Amino acid sequence: MSFAQCFYLFSDTSEEYAARWRSINNTDALLTLLFAVLMNSVAKYALQSFSNKWTNATTLCVWSCLVPIFTGLIGALSPESSGFHEKLTVAYLGAVPVIAGVMLVTKAKEKDQEKLRKSDMYAPIIGEQPRHRGSVQ
Secondary structure, three states: HHHHHHHHHHOOOOHHHHHHHHHHHHHHHHHHHHHHHHHHHHHHHHHHHHHHHHHHHHHHHHHHHHHHHHHHHHHOOHHHOOOOOOOHHHHHHHHHHHHHHHHHHHHHHHHHHHHHHHHOOOOOOOOOOOOOOOOOH
16 A cells, blocks of 8 residues: 555646645644644553553553544634634544443453452452452452
8 A cells, every 4th residue: 555655656746636735834734743643643652551551451452442532522622723623523423332332341341350359360450469369358
């Protein structure tokens, strides 16, 4: 796919293609691009690495599904003059099943962890006191 994009980049000489590149040559577009790169790449992966220390990969993966929802809310709540404002549309109702799914998976994961805590196969999470076999809880 990227090879095809490189071919398209150097072979297409149409005015429409050049106009698309010129359209990002303004302050609002460059700030938006900078925000997207910093927040979606740098901040997201830094927070993900930090969070992975305190929770398991399944929980982290499920909760990462909420990133586009929070992005849409931030866009809707930002002032119109900022250049980041996005109107809420009916398409954002798609967030409802995503949020419901995250809640269901989180609840199921909590139940599984509670069962595991009560069993002898439990390995403590960072910060918890280790439990010795045969100890009374």
